[in-house]
Amino acid sequence: MEKVTMADVAKVAGVSKSTVSQYLNKRYEYMGEKTKLKIEEAIEELGYQPNFIARSLKQKRTSMVGIIVANITHFFSTEISRAIEDFCHTHDLHAIFCNADDDPEKEKNYIEMLRAKQVDGLIIFPTGQNNDLYKKMMSQGYPVVFVDRKVENLDVFSVITDNAYATSMAVQHVIEKGHRNIAFVVQPLKVSPRIDRLAGYKKALTDAGIEINSDYIIEASIPDMKNKLEQLFSLEVKPTALFAANDRVFMAVGEFLKEKGIKLGKELELIVFDNIPFSHLLDSPISFIEQPAAEMGKKAAELLFQQINKEDTPPEVFVFPSRIV
Template structure:
């Protein structure tokens, strides 16, 4: 593979001149420039970004560690991050933590070794020693979608509090009282926050929550199905199942269908997290929609702010309730 030295020899100039051409340095004659370009083309020269990065101490690369690439929410997030990074001249390396702490740490390590300029993490677990150390050392981190308690790192996240309150109001107005929540894992900020917001909203509306009506899942469809089964098997099953993310909603749907129950007649269903196909389920699923693309865009902005030495401020964007038919024939009252 041709090196800069070969191009220089072929064009009859020094490597410095070739490098100047590569970097659009204006102090190169138009004539020399064309000669260098010609040499590059003839040798099929491809600049070596590895060597460049070593010298310049910058890779023009961002790392992104997401919870689960099979989750459409993260897919949309990743796409937005990609687009925004690309527009700023950065390449993105995506790591899939698969909601496991070891996988997450593996990627943190690998991406730091690769010397990414910045790292966007959707933390997958409780604080790990590695992440804590990197944060303390002032590594170029930003948390996306989720935060970690006690770790001082700027974050970009969605706030579902208002939307959950609106959902509970909607359910209540339709006459539902026994409402169950399949939460995310308590070790994730998103899991805890949604649970907290749900309990607060229920209290506000004077609705009681049986302890067995709050079940902790793991943001994967399997747990949605298992926990739905458990809820439906209770002596007094809930009238509404509210699932904490789109995959667990899918699992709940599986179980409800398998039992031949009707929605919302036998049991109503709502989802935190909206996906394009919810309108096509019969009945269409009422859901809380998160601004995934906007989160990704803002995440990149924040990390670039950090890298540029500008103050990096945390961002919180509201999620919104989208009323459809899966909780009953209501029109939107929020």
């Protein structure tokens, strides 16, 4: 395979390892022109490629950051990831993405493996179920930023959206259009955005003096969703509007409606909380709440970068506004 090491280069160039190292690190302060050239040539001749692993071991710094995404096929996540990547690229950091699949076990696994790999910091879309581990990292002063979801009782940099507010505004909007029977469909309330969105929904109804009807609130996992929707739409008073709390819910609802032949717009008004790639191509009149994924990703990366470079500021939660489209 390949085994050219710094020692080989040194030998060929007729200098010491140290000098080659200086050269590679561009410490030219005290270095003769001829030496520089000789090293350059030797590197060229041997096709030498430095070994990052060795360097990292000594420097205790890998220039890598880990990103643990809850679901890599979720469009919002890839948008954020993309932004993080861009930032890292311009700051000489390398991003490693992992997919935790919303599974706390996997999340734990990845956190541990990334730390074992000595990544310089972590950006996490937390499952929220690994509190001890989170706390341990905080107390060790390890650089971490949480994205998309907040975790209670934890002093950590976070980047989220105003889930409750945006939802409440959107629902209020629908109420103003004359709707009274508004359904809210959500996956199990395990993470903060879902909880906050439900809270926003309830607030909007309450503010408008509409009673909250628990029949209209569906909390189910994706496989169970169809059944629950079946129930919802066999109520004697059917909903005239429906709020899908995220894109997966939207997909499930969309499939269901298509199957049942329920027409959007006339029979049912639909609001979706999430960025959807082809949303503007859909001709149905669906409202979307879009989160500023790019800005959020950039911010998260910035916050991590600051921590890695020991700019000591107390953890803060950054809330970005979502907008209704």
